[in-house]
Structure formats: structure tokens, C-alpha cells
Amino acid sequence: MKYVIGVDLGTSAVKTLLVAQDGTVKAEATREYPLYHEKSGWSEQEPEDWVAATLESLKELAAQSGVSPEDIEGLSFSGQMHGLVLLDQNNAPVRRAILWNDTRTTEQCREIERTLGDKLLSITRNPALEGFTLPKILWVRQHEPQSFAKASRFVLPKDYVRYRLTGEIHMDLSDAAGTLMLDVANKRWSPEVLSAFGLAAAFCPPLVEAGGFVGTLNAASAEATGLAPATRVFAGGADNACGAIGAGILKPGLTLCSIGTSGVVLTYEADASADYAGKVHFFNHGKENAFYAMGVTLAAGYSLSWFRNTFAKGESFDSFLAGVGDIAPGSEGLLFTPYLVGERTPHADANIRGSFIGMDGSHTRAHFARAVMEGITFSLHESVDIFRQAGKTVDTIVSIGGGAKNPVWLQMQADIFGAEVVALENEQGPGLGAAMLAATGCGWFPSLDACADTFVKRSRSYRPDPARSARYAELFGVYKQVYAQTKGLNEALAAFRK
Numbered sequence: 360m361k362y363v364i365g366v367d368l369g370t371s372a373v374k375t376l377l378v379a380q381d382g383t384v385k386a387e388a389t390r391e392y393p394l395y396h397e398k399s400g401w402s403e404q405e406p407e408d409w410v411a412a413t414l415e416s417l418k419e420l421a422a423q424s425g426v427s428p429e430d431i432e433g434l435s436f437s438g439q440m441h442g443l444v445l446l447d448q449n450n451a452p453v454r455r456a457i458l459w460n461d462t463r464t465t466e467q468c469r470e471i472e473r474t475l476g477d478k479l480l481s482i483t484r485n486p487a488l489e490g491f492t493l494p495k496i497l498w499v500r501q502h503e504p505q506s507f508a509k510a511s512r513f514v515l516p517k518d519y520v521r522y523r524l525t526g527e528i529h530m531d532l533s534d535a536a537g538t539l540m541l542d543v544a545n546k547r548w549s550p551e552v553l554s555a556f557g558l559a560a561a562f563c564p565p566l567v568e569a570g571g572f573v574g575t576l577n578a579a580s581a582e583a584t585g586l587a588p589a590t591r592v593f594a595g596g597a598d599n600a601c602g603a604i605g606a607g608i609l610k611p612g613l614t615l616c617s618i619g620t621s622g623v624v625l626t627y628e629a630d631a632s633a634d635y636a637g638k639v640h641f642f643n644h645g646k647e648n649a650f651y652a653m654g655v656t657l658a659a660g661y662s663l664s665w666f667r668n669t670f671a672k673g674e675s676f677d678s679f680l681a682g683v684g685d686i687a688p689g690s691e692g693l694l695f696t697p698y699l700v701g702e703r704t705p706h707a708d709a710n711i712r713g714s715f716i717g718m719d720g721s722h723t724r725a726h727f728a729r730a731v732m733e734g735i736t737f738s739l740h741e742s743v744d745i746f747r748q749a750g751k752t753v754d755t756i757v758s759i760g761g762g763a764k765n766p767v768w769l770q771m772q773a774d775i776f777g778a779e780v781v782a783l784e785n786e787q788g789p790g791l792g793a794a795m796l797a798a799t800g801c802g803w804f805p806s807l808d809a810c811a812d813t814f815v816k817r818s819r820s821y822r823p824d825p826a827r828s829a830r831y832a833e834l835f836g837v838y839k840q841v842y843a844q845t846k847g848l849n850e851a852l853a854a855f856r857k
């Protein structure tokens with residue numbers, strides 16, 4: 360039997376999957392790394408932590424599986440999107456990486472809008488949002504000129520790890536789409552955007568397709584992991600593009616919900632013709648010449664892990680969530696908005712913060728936990744709503760990410776979205792998508808679609824319950840009012856933040 364590896368460089372941890380030719384997951388390993396929040400709204404990671412964790416995780420994966428390294432033919436990546444890694448001329452990072460959920464760049468977003476006007480949306484297909492990469496580049500140039508002077512190019516998180524494993528520098532189109540510097544429809548760095556901000560073409564790495572072959576493991580990474588130096592490495596893609604591949608979202612009519620640290624609702628787009636007027640993101644897919652549109656909840660799983668870590672540190676999610684299924688939809692009048700780090704869809708607002716509304720003395724910890732899960736799902740439903748209003752049919756949603764491990768949450772998604780929700784045998788969609796890029800690149804399948812027929816294994820499906828859906832529809836009307844009602848309050852509170 361032959362195998363491939365998918366490496367998912369997430370925000371909380373790197374997860375590696377060893378997958379056999381028949382799509383069976385043979386082994387899994389994971390390593391966590393810290394996030395640094397020096398100020399409210401800041402979020403950074405140490406690129407060296409990603410490399411060390413990836414090497415350790417691959418070593419454990421190879422050792423525990425008992426598979427001969429020669430039988431592992433290929434490896435590819437899925438990566439957290441948008442994070443800025445600035446490299447000096449020796450390809451060493453000049454500072455920590457500034458991540459997708461860092462919202463310090465509001466001023467730079469306004470500068471990008473003023474400079475590019477309508478061209479921004481027509482070329483990059485996206486509005487200027489704090490999480491994207493270009494505003495982070497402008498922030499470093501303005502606030503840390505010494506660091507910026509040392510930087511000769513930039514890469515995204517998984518590109519840096521891939522560079523350390525192979526010695527080759529590239530960026531794939533699906534991840535480049537989240538930089539705000541790519542001409543998305545024409546699949547090239549935009550000369551207009553680069554010249555508008557005085558950035559040289561050499562500042563951007565060479566572009567490749569997500570399935571593109573980039574090289575083999577270098578001697579140091581082969582030795583550190585126990586993998587064979589001949590292991591073929593394929594570029595890989597943005598985690599949401601890979602999540603879409605791993606969930607089989609490879610043709611029109613299919614929708615994905617992913618609850619990881621962030622949360623996304625994503626639909627497949629066969630070409631670049633759809634126009635959502637910037638209300639949702641529009642990016643290149645990991646499948647060649649395809650695209651996807653998606654809405655993002657910045658703090659989805661993060662809201663639940665924040666709540667658990669703050670009020671029940673050390674408890675497992677399964678034990679922490681044990682009582683939530685006994686509480687009726689609506690958490691007996693307790694409502695939560697998941698704006699812990701600001702929000703993206705539908706409110707692009709770095710200043711907004713979360714709320715619990717309606718607390719009373721009868722509420723227990725389980726009511727709060729359920730309200731957090733409901734608030735996250737309502738936020739994702741705002742994206743489902745945008746797609747439906749644009750004329751899309753959303754009747755079946757494949758659900759992945761850590762949130763899909765909990766059956767109560769999967770049923771809640773079906774009830775709130777008013778759609779059938781399908782879970783997969785393995786909820787690690789991005790890692791599986793990365794493995795599928797490697798499997799197809801190794802020539803095991805003629806296309807990603809053919810690979811999905813073997814690799815994507817659906818498990819249970821959850822149908823909406825009409826009574827619960829009706830109750831949630833009523834509550835969603837209340838939820839939608841909370842943003843406007845708390846916006847001014849949060850602006851006044853901003854001065855008190857760290």
C-alpha cells in the first residue's frame with residue numbers, strides 16, 4: 360500500500376494525516392503552538408514554532424504508523440490564510456508573523472481604499488479587511504521601518520514551512536488570493552496594486568497551482584522526520600480551499616461550513632463571474648481554474664475555546680459540553696454574539712466586541728456554553744443568508760472542523776441553517792484536502808474530483824426539525840439587532856482596552 364501526508368498548519372496547532380491509497384486515514388499526529396496577543400486586537404505567531412511543531416508531528420506520524428518511509432510517496436499542505444511572514448535576503452523571518460485574526464490595520468485598510476478606489480474590488484475581488492496581508496505589509500512599513508528595510512520578500516505561513524522542508528519558495532494561487540495583491544480572475548500578481556503601493560515584483564514569491572509539484576524533502580527535514588528524501592512535495596493551498604477539497608466541494612451547488620478557530624460558510628464557483636459586491640470573500644479554489652465565495656466569522660471555535668479555557672480550564676470539550684443538549688433552543692433567553700476579536704461577515708468591524716444578552720439567575724454554565732454555540736452558528740447563518748439572498752440554493756451543507764465533532768452542534772447547525780447538514784468520517788477537511796492534492800499530484804487519480812470519490816467519506820446526516828427551526832428563525836431576528844445596538848457601546852469601551 361502507498362501513502363500520502365496532509366499537513367494542516369492551523370492557528371491552534373499543526374495536524375498531520377497519513378492517508379492510504381484507498382482514502383483510509385492510517386495515522387494522525389498533532390502539535391500545538393502559542394499565539395501571542397501583546398495588545399487588544401494583535402495576534403502573532405513565531406514561524407520557528409510552526410517549523411518545529413511540523414517536524415515533530417511528522418516524526419511522530421511516521422513512527423507510530425509503522426509504514427515504511429519509502430511507501431510514503433507525497434506530501435502537501437493546508438495553511439491558515441493571510442498571515443504575513445517577512446523574509447530577509449537569507450530567507451530568515453525579520454519579525455514574528457502577523458496573523459489573519461490580527462486587526463491592528465484599520466488605518467491601512469482605509470489607505471488602500473483611498474488609493475485603489477473601485478479597482479480594489481474589480482482586480483482583487485475583495486474589500487480591504489484588516490485580516491488580509493497587504494494592510495499588514497503597509498502597517499510594518501509605517502510602524503517598524505527597521506524591520507521593513509530588512510525584508511526582501513513575503514510569504515504566507517504554510518509557504519514558510521514548505522520552504523524549510525524543501526528549500527524552495529513559492530505561493531499557491533488559493534493562498535495568494537487572500538493577500539489583496541492578486542488579480543484573482545487572471546491568476547497573476549497585480550501590477551496595478553504593486554505599483555500603487557511601491558512594492559517590487561520581486562517582493563512577491565513565484566505563483567504555482569495548489570497541486571503544483573515543488574520539489575522533494577531536503578536532507579535536514581528528512582533526517583528530522585524519518586521520512587524519505589525522495590518524498591514528493593506539492594504546494595498545497597489555503598486552509599479553506601483545502602477544506603473545500605477535503606469535503607468534496609468541487610462542483611456547483613455544494614456548500615461547506617467549517618468551525619475551526621474561525622468559522623466559514625463557503626460555496627463553490629465554477630468561474631469568476633459571480634458578483635457579491637464584496638459582501639463575502641471571493642478567492643481562487645485549490646482546484647485549477649475554479650473559485651469559491653465565503654463568509655467568515657472571526658471567532659467561531661475560538662469563542663468556545665475562550666469560554667472553556669476561561670471558566671473550565673483543563674476540561675475536555677466533550678465533558679464541558681455534556682449538558683448542552685438538555686437545554687432548549689434559545690438557551691432560555693440567553694444570547695451571545697461571537698465578536699471577541701471584531702468581525703468580518705457581514706459586519707467588517709475591528710472594533711466590535713462580543714456580548715451576552717439576557718442573563719438571569721437561573722442560567723447555569725451549560726446555558727452559557729449553549730448560548731456560545733448558538734451565537735457562533737447565528738453568525739455563520741448570516742453568511743448562509745447572504746448566499747440565499749444572492750439566489751443560491753443552500754439545502755445541503757457539509758460540516759467540518761473541530762466544531763463538527765459534537766452531534767448537538769451538528770443538529771443545531773441543521774436547525775439554524777434550515778438545511779441538511781452532513782458530517783464526514785474524519786472532520787479534518789483541510790488536512791484531508793492537502794492529502795488529496797498530494798494523491799492527485801502523485802498520479803493516483805486523474806483529477807481531484809476522482810480522488811474525492813475515494814477519499815471523501817460522508818458519515819451521518821442531520822435534518823432540520825421544523826419546530827426548532829421556527830424558534831431559531833424568530834431568535835435570529837433578535838440576534839441580528841445586537842450588532843447595531845452594541846456598536847456605539849463598544850466604540851466607547853475601546854479606550855479601556857489593553
Ligand SMILES: Nc1ncnc2c1ncn2[C@@H]1O[C@H](COP(=O)(O)OP(=O)(O)O)[C@@H](O)[C@H]1O
Pocket residue numbers: 369370371372618619620621659660661662663664676677680760761762763764765768
Ligand atoms: N469535541 C469538541 N466538541 C465541540 N467543539 C470542539 C471539539 N473539539 C474542538 N472543538 C472546537 O473546534 C475548534 C478547533 O477546531 P480546529 O478545526 O481544530 O481548528 P484550527 O484548524 O483553527 O486549529 C476549537 O476552538 C473548539 O471550539
Ligand SMILES: O=C(CO)[C@@H](O)[C@H](O)COP(=O)(O)O
Pocket residue numbers: 369370371438439440441459460490537598599619620621622623640655
Ligand atoms: O482568515 C481566514 C479566512 O479568510 C481564516 O479561516 C484562516 O484561514 C484561519 O483558519 P483556521 O485556523 O480557523 O482554520
